[in-house]
Amino acid sequence: MNEQSAPRVAVTLPGGRAVAGRLHARRQDAGQWLYEVSIEVPAAAVRPVDGEDYGQVPTERAGGRPEWVLQALPQDTPDQRALVLHSADCWAAQGRLTPASSSEAAIFVQHGWATACDVCKPTPGSSRR
Numbered sequence: 001m002n003e004q005s006a007p008r009v010a011v012t013l014p015g016g017r018a019v020a021g022r023l024h025a026r027r028q029d030a031g032q033w034l035y036e037v038s039i040e041v042p043a044a045a046v047r048p049v050d051g052e053d054y055g056q057v058p059t060e061r062a063g064g065r066p067e068w069v070l071q072a073l074p075q076d077t078p079d080q081r082a083l084v085l086h087s088a089d090c091w092a093a094q095g096r097l098t099p100a101s102s103s104e105a106a107i108f109v110q111h112g113w114a115t116a117c118d119v120c121k122p123t124p125g126s127s128r129r
């Protein structure tokens with residue numbers, strides 16, 4: 001059952017706050033019902049766990065914001081591309097920046113027109129969107 005088809009439920013958190021969730025499964029254990037639900041919370045409420053890989057988590061960005069940017073190096077010309085590919089939120093991206101889709105970014109790296117940033121290590125063409 002995927003996230004869209006799971007029926008909605010209201011979940012009361014410890015402390016009494018109620019949030020919307022989705023019910024994925026229910027199981028009776030020693031007479032007590034346990035529900036498997038997913039809830040949406042602000043990212044600030046969630047901490048990563050050491051050793052977990054979050055690279056495959058579906059990621060949806062607001063407003064069609066580009067995921068990648070190409071930074072033109074001073075020696076970049078239309079005939080001899082010299083670009084650095086960054087994640088759109090990379091702090092090291094500066095200067096002349098051009099937004100790029102994942103497929104554009106992958107093509108630029110594939111053809112050697114752009115090199116991947118050492119800081120954000122972008123991986124366009126992986127399942128990350």
Ligand SMILES: [Zn+2]
Binds near residue numbers: 092117
């Ligand atoms: Zn970068």
